[in-house]
Amino acid sequence: MTGLTQRRRGPDEQPRPTDAAPPYLDLDLLEARARTSLAPEVFDYYAGGAGAEVTLAEAPQAWRSWRLRPRVLRGVDRADLGTTLLGSPVRTPVGVAPWAYQGMAHPDGELATARAAAAVGALMTVSTSATRSVEEVAAAAAGSPSWFQLYRQHSPGHTDDLARRAGDAGYRALVLTVDLPVLGRRRRDLRHDFALPAGLRMANQPGPGSAAPEPGPPWTTADIGRFAELSGLPVVVKGVLRGDDAVACVRAGASAVWVSTHGGRQADLVVPSAHALPEVVDAVRGEPAPDGTDVEVYVDGGVRSGVDALVALALGARAVFLGRPVVWGLATGGADGVAEVLAGVSAELAHALLLCGAAGPADTGPDLLVRAGWPPR
Ligand SMILES: Cc1cc2nc3c(=O)[nH]c(=O)nc-3n(C[C@H](O)[C@H](O)[C@H](O)COP(=O)(O)O)c2cc1C
Numbered sequence: 467m468t469g470l471t472q473r474r475r476g477p478d479e480q481p482r483p484t485d486a487a488p489p490y491l492d493l494d495l496l497e498a499r500a501r502t503s504l505a506p507e508v509f510d511y512y513a514g515g516a517g518a519e520v521t522l523a524e525a526p527q528a529w530r531s532w533r534l535r536p537r538v539l540r541g542v543d544r545a546d547l548g549t550t551l552l553g554s555p556v557r558t559p560v561g562v563a564p565w566a567y568q569g570m571a572h573p574d575g576e577l578a579t580a581r582a583a584a585a586v587g588a589l590m591t592v593s594t595s596a597t598r599s600v601e602e603v604a605a606a607a608a609g610s611p612s613w614f615q616l617y618r619q620h621s622p623g624h625t626d627d628l629a630r631r632a633g634d635a636g637y638r639a640l641v642l643t644v645d646l647p648v649l650g651r652r653r654r655d656l657r658h659d660f661a662l663p664a665g666l667r668m669a670n671q672p673g674p675g676s677a678a679p680e681p682g683p684p685w686t687t688a689d690i691g692r693f694a695e696l697s698g699l700p701v702v703v704k705g706v707l708r709g710d711d712a713v714a715c716v717r718a719g720a721s722a723v724w725v726s727t728h729g730g731r732q733a734d735l736v737v738p739s740a741h742a743l744p745e746v747v748d749a750v751r752g753e754p755a756p757d758g759t760d761v762e763v764y765v766d767g768g769v770r771s772g773v774d775a776l777v778a779l780a781l782g783a784r785a786v787f788l789g790r791p792v793v794w795g796l797a798t799g800g801a802d803g804v805a806e807v808l809a810g811v812s813a814e815l816a817h818a819l820l821l822c823g824a825a826g827p828a829d830t831g832p833d834l835l836v837r838a839g840w841p842p843r
């Protein structure tokens with residue numbers, strides 16, 4: 467049976483994991499399949515959030531609190547998704563957010579994700595907590611632009627060493643994740659006493675790979691310039707939700723800031739990324755990056771379609787990153803599954819741009835948006 471002849475689901479019917487692939491990207495179906503194929507504690511580690519999971523649940527809704535104001539009669543008949551991220555050309559502004567322990571989702575783990583991202587021309591961010599080494603994933607990306615995400619390690623010397631290795635391995639930026647001074651209280655993981663399954667290892671860190679690692683000494687803005695120097699790479703600060711913090715990062719030497727709630731996995735009741743993004747974009751306007759160019763702002767959290775991505779671009783994001791959709795792609799289809807997700811959301815974005823009379827990511831802006839609700843606020 468092809469997707470085209472498939473019976474349509476009723477509005478209240480949940481996707482069945484056995485359904486054939488529909489002729490469009492169905493992330494609910496991928497998640498339902500992943501839920502049946504993964505061990506419950508692994509699925510819950512990937513899917514879960516902190517506390518009562520309010521931030522997790524609000525993230526996708528927050529993008530949908532905007533409505534589009536399409537432009538017509540502008541002669542736009544083609545949308546080109548190509549752009550640059552910190553000077554590296556990519557074929558889509560939809561990238562892969564760093565996510566840990568990919569070997570639990572697929573035996574090839576991070577290597578499969580890297581190959582898929584390279585095939586689609588999307589940028590991948592590789593987590594410190596990968597099940598493959600810094601160098602192995604760089605080799606799988608085969609020169610396609612990738613970034614390395616750095617976590618504070620218990621030993622500062624080890625953190626410095628990872629930063630240097632990222633520079634040597636050819637990553638194009640170092641992403642400092644700053645929203646994990648301690649691990650969020652993730653009830654699902656606590657219930658399962660989650661730990662990395664036997665046979666898998668954290669390839670870049672010592673220790674057992676539990677959900678409650680002990681991070682090293684706190685970082686401050688002074689570390690931004692230090693890591694840029696150590697690695698020889700531009701620094702992106704991930705996990706910024708306030709304008710004042712964003713400005714402090716840039717003044718300390720960051721080339722970009724990444725608005726994120728860590729997928730609702732750190733503090734609960736945090737402002738959704740979609741609501742924090744405009745404040746951050748406004749705050750860094752006019753603040754030059756170390757190389758004199760404009761500071762770039764990225765965002766993630768609850769982006770589940772190309773239209774969500776369009777809202778993010780229109781609010782001023784230069785790139786939009788996906789977390790769980792990529793997890794479900796890898797868990798259900800390996801590299802092909804990841805490519806399907808990245809290409810699918812990118813195709814939706816291209817289509818949404820055209821429908822709004824925009825020729826590409828740079829041809830978007832707040833004029834395309836109004837707050838949902840009537841009268842518009
Ligand atoms: C299973 C999982 C593991 C994650 N691991 C990391 C990580 O190692 N480093 C990091 O900076 N962020 C990590 N994140 C956060 C993501 O980079 C990203 O901010 C978030 O997933 C985006 O939200 P979304 O899942 O709704 O798309 C993780 C997220 C998930 C779901």
Ligand SMILES: CCCCC(=O)C(=O)O
Pocket residue numbers: 566595617649679728731
């Ligand atoms: C040290 C944390 C492990 C990876 C992570 O960031 C996450 O699970 O959200």
